[in-house]
Amino acid sequence: MLLFLTIFLILCSTPPILGLNQEGLYLQSVKHSLDDPDSALSNWNDRDETPCSWSRITCDSSGSVYSVDLSNTNIAGAFPSLLCRLPNLTFISLYNNSINSTLPLDISFCQNLHHLDLSQNLLTGALPHTLADIPELRYVDLTGNNFSGDIPESFGRFQKLEVLALVSNLFDGTIPPFLGNVSTLKMLNLSYNPFSSGRIPPELGNLTSLEVLWLTDCNLAGEIPDSLGRLKSLKDLDLAINNLHGRIPTSLSELTSVVQIELYNNSLSGELPAGMSNLTALRLFDASMNQLSGTIPGELCTLQLESLNLYENRFEGSLPPSIANSLNLYELRLFGNRLTGELPKNLGKNSPLRWLDVSNNLFSGEIPATLCERGELEELLMIYNSFSGEIPASLGECNSLTRVRLGHNRLSGEVPAGIWGLPLVYLLELEENYFSGKIAKTIAGAGNLSLLIISKNNFTGAIPEEIGWVENLVELSGSNNRLSGALPESTVNLRQLDTLDLHNNELSGELPNGVESWKKLNELNLANNYISGKIPEGIGKLSVLNYLDLSGNRLSGKVPLGLQNLKLNLLNFSDNHLSGDLPPQFAKEMYRNSFLGNRGLCGSSEDLCDSRNEAKSQGYVWLLRCIFILAASVFTIGVVWFYLKYRNFKKAKRAIDKSKWTLMSFHKLGFSEYEILDCLDEDNVIGSGASGKVYKVVLTNGEAVAVKKLWGGIKTECESGDVEKGCVQDDGFEAEVETLGKIRHKNIVKLWCCCTTRDCKLLVYEYMPNGSLGNLLHSSKGGLLDWPTRYKIALDSAEGLSYLHHDCVPPIVHRDVKSSNILLDGDFGARVADFGVAKVVDASGKGPKSMSVIAGSCGYIAPEYAYTLRVNEKSDIYSFGVVILELVTGRLPIDPEFGEKDLVKWVCTTLDQKGVDHVIDSKLHSCYKEDICKVLNVALLCTSPLPINRPSMRRVVKLLQEVGTEIHPKIASKDGKLSPYYYDGASDLGSVA
Structure with missing residues (x-):
């Protein structure tokens, strides 16, 4: 009895377990519906009575959940509609996760929701029209998803919406006028969507509460509507990167609250509108890259x-002197205009000037001494003008400077000592002026200097030993000066050096020991100096060197055998005092010009041999002549006899086979099939692949064609559904003829004709002298492909594929896009080739067909194609992205170095772990880095794992063309050599990598 009484008292003293309330149960279900690899929701447990103590949950004073903030938690899964059952929920943020699928219609059940942030996720499909049925909704941010289609018409009925951000999605309709009905809007951001070309709706001028209007890169056309002048509350207007034209409307001068206006990269014309002095709040005005x-x-x-x-x-005329009175001006970029006159004398004196770029104008006069008066100037870019006088000494004390570009002016005098040693400057360009004096020893203090470009001046004296202390130096270009003395021994410490160009100077002495430390050296040009001594053996160990010019010096001794290991695009040792036998690799006719003017050298060319063995060989001349005459006679008689027999045989064979060949031509021909047949022998084979051999045939008119002779009896895949019937297609002949026979495009290889018999099929194409991109890029001749050439190849190929996808009716999917199927003409123009597995896209609207086997090549096959066998243009786009990666990296799509990865995965991993410098082909000049990075970004878009994220080929062409507009032409110097330093003012806005 006592025991039972004790147990009863214990039970009565223990509080009852109430369990988790209903809101907590809803959130528990949400947790179970999501993938949570980082355990961000680990404390969402059923031991609590309410979820108010759980992480990322906030409750009101009554204990009811009103905020769920799961941003940056790495969760994945479909949108959790159960959240809408929380009766007092006003705030949802799932920012920067992997929420996928579509946004459900029942989101409208969140009737009390004020704030919805689903940006930077993987949501797809159309926007739910029910979103506008949430009466209290004020904030909607769906940036960085994959929503597509049109903006629903219901979005014009929001009652209290203040922020609508739909940035970086896939909307492809037009910007709808009904958004002008949402009078409560304060921010409207629709930037970076592939909208159909259309105008800015004038109805947006009704949004009188609007403070931010961003329509960047929305494919807008037409003029800027006057109605935008009614947006009296507007603070930020961004209409950049569109196709807007016409004048900037005067009504914009009525935006008295506006702080920044960005209209850059359009086609706006005319003068700036009058009345801009009314914009008293304006702090940033950017109308660059137009036609103003x-x-x-x-x-x-x-x-x-x-x-x-x-x-x-x-713009023309001079810069208003009053601009020097702008008290807050920190950025002034006016490059690429026609401005004249002098810069205001006190520019920078009254303002915290940081970035000044007036390059590519017609300015003259002296550089203002006050530019760094406030000590904040970082970039000084003044190239391609007519500035004169000396560099102000005050700039030598401007330790905030990071870039100084004063090249291509008329500046003179000695460079202030402080300029050479500025601690933060990584680019110092003084090229093509009239500077004199020496390179100061203060250069030892330039710890950040990477690029020193001082060519085409009047610098004199020795290069100081302190140059070796600048360990970050990547390029030293000082050609066409009067520098003297020996190359300092300390230069071997410059282990990052990529280019050393000091040709046309007065350097003397011997080359320093230890040059093998220049492991990254790509170009060594010391031509036309007085350098003596032997060629260092260490040069043969510079594995990435591809430009070596030591001509016009006083070098002596033998040519080192180790130089044979180099893969050079240019080799020049002419006009020295070299002697001895040439290394076997160089004792060839192709290298004759590389060694002329060395009287002691001897090789296979008579121009390179001296007469030291002449007397010794006199006694054998008569005997050799007799032997030669006798052998030539016998050989000639034999050749004539064989030719007559062979000609009779061919005539007989042609007479027998003449009636068996069928010729189908697709262009007007200047040859017959018999001309082709006569030349199909092994000596003319230029390639062999899975489908057959390729021959080069030179016609009687001197032109060349390529002939593909297809193998017989090859089985290829059939369309699904036909496999059970024992379907066996031909060897790609019909697909090739059907596709190329009707295509006319400059970037698709031309099929002249086809010839067939019962057991033989021939395809006759235009001949491409430079072969395939794959063979050229991945061979020892890959150095021929500099970046402008590679970019041109990428753009040409993209235009060819775009034609197949968008301009052919019905569209054509290539299905075997790879570098070996891109052929190059004599000017490196690219043609897409090999259509043996091409397929017409199903025009019935039933979607892409499945194939019974995979067509394509390892490393180029899109992930979804490998496991679904679905054929559509997105597969081509992935493969083309791999081709671009080949052009950027110089690497094969599959390489043992990658392990189990392919090129796409290797690039992504390397970018993440080591950075872009370890991805870009070392043979490409660093001056193109920014443009290469932009093209690399296009490749990464094309190789996205999700097909929906890949741009169309038409979009790829546009993206590549936009990169091309920023590549300025190289500047030809007086000696005819192309200088790789082009004007990069536009790229000064920031890097892309």
């Missing part, structure tokens, strides 16, 4: 501008 003209109005200088960008327009 006239003069820069002085009234701009009355504003409190912090940033003024008007580069790459057509």
Whole structure:
């Protein structure tokens, strides 16, 4: 009895377990529906009565959940609709996760929701029209997803919406006018969507509460509507990167609250509108990369501008002197115009100037000494003008400078000692001026210097030993000066050196010992100096060297055998004092010009041999002549006899076979099939693949064609559903003829004709002298392909594939896009070739067909194609992305170095772990890095694992063309050599990598 009483008292003293409330149960279900690899929701347990103590959950005073913030938790899964059962929920944020699938219609059950942030996820499909049925919704951010289609018409009925952000999705309709009905909007951001070309809806001028309007890169056309001038509350207007034309409307001068206006990269014309002095709040104005003209109005200088960008327009006249009175101006970019006169004398004195770029204008006069008065100047870019006088000494004390580009002007005098040793400068360009004096020893303090470009001046004296202390130096270009003395021994410490170009100077002495430390050296040009001594053996160990010019010096001794290991595009040792036998690799006719002017050298060419053995060989001359005459006679008689027999045989064979060949031509021909047949022998084979051999045939008119002779009896895949019937297709002949016979495009290989008999099939194409991209790029001749050439190949190929996908009716999927199927003509123009497995896209609307086997090549096959066998244009786009990666990296799509990875995975891993410098082909010049990075980004888009994320080929062409507009032509120097330093003002806005 006592025991039972004790147990009863214990039970009565223990509080009852109430369990988790209903809101907690809903959230528990949400947790179980999501993938949570980082255990961010680990404390969402059923031991609590309410979820109010759980991480990322906030409750109101009554204990009811009103906020669920799961941003940056790495969760995945479909949108958890159960959240909408929380009766008082007002805030949802799932920012930067992997929420996928579509956004469900029942999201409208979140009737009390104020804030919805689903940005940076993987949501797809159309926007739910029910979103506008949430009466209290004020904030919607769906940026960085894959929503597509049109913006629903219901979005014009939001009652209280203040923020709508749909940035970087796949909307392809037009920007709808009904958004002008949402009078409560304060921010509208639709940037970076592939909208159909259309105008800015004038109805947006009704949004009188709007503070931010961003329509960047929305494929907008037409003029800027006057109605935008009614947006009196607007603070930020961004209409950049579109196709807008016409004048900037005067009504924009009525935006008295606007802080920044960005109109860059359009086709706007005319003068800046009058009345801009009304914009008293304006701090940033960017109308660069348009076609604006006239003069820069002085009234701009009355504003409190912090940033003024008007580069790459057509402005003329001089810069208003009053701009020097702008107290807040820290950025001034005016490059690429036609501005004249002098810069204001006190520019920078009254403002915290950081970035000044006036390159590519017609400015003259002296550089203002006040540019760094506030000590904040970082970039000084003044190339391609007519500035004169000396560099102000004050700039030598401007330790904030990181880039100095004063090249291609008329500056003179000695460079202030402080300029050489600026601690943060990584680019110092003084090229093509009239500077004199020496390179100062203060250069030892330039710890960050990477690029020193001082060519085409009048610098004299020895290169200081302190140059070896600048250990980050990548390029030293000082050609066409009067530098003297020996190359300092300390230069071997420059282990990052990529280019050493000091040709056309007065250097003397011997080359330093230890040059093998220049492991990254790509170009060594010391031509036309007075350098003596022997060629260092260490040069043969510079594995990435591809330009070596030591001509016009006083070098002596033998040519080192180790130089044979180099893969050089240019080799020149001419006009020295070299002697001895040439290394076997160089004792060939192709290297004759590389060694001319060395009287002691002897090789296989008579121009390279001296007469030291002449007397010794005199006694054998008569005997050799007799033997030669006798052998030639016998050989000639034999050849004539064989030719007559062979000609009779061919005539007989042709007479027998003449009636058996069928010729089908697709262009007007200047040859017959018999000309082709006569040349199909092994001596003319130029390639062999899975489908057959390829011959080069030179016609009687001197032109060449390529002939593909297909193997017989090859089985290929059939369309699904036919496999059970024992379907066996031919060897690709019909697909090739059907596809190429009707195509006419400059970037698709031309099929002249086809010839067939019962057991033989021939395809006759235009001949491509430079062969395939794959063979050239991955051979020892890969150095021939500099970046502008590779870019041109990528663009040409993209245009060819775009034609197949978008301009052919019905569209054609190539299915075997790879570098070996891209052929190059004599000018490295690219043609897409080999259509043996090409397929017409099903036009019935039933979607892409499945194939019974995979067509394509290892390393190029899209992930989804490998396991679904679905054929559509997205597979081609993936394969083309791999081709671009080959062009950028110089690597094969499959390489033992990658292990189990392919090129795509290797690039992604290397970018993440080591950075872009370890991805880009070392043979490419570093001056193109920014453009290469932009093309690399296009390749990464094309090789996205999700097909929906890959751009169309038409979009790929546009993206590549946009990169091309930023590649400025190389500047030809007086000696005819192309300088790799082109004007990069536009790229100064930031890097892409």
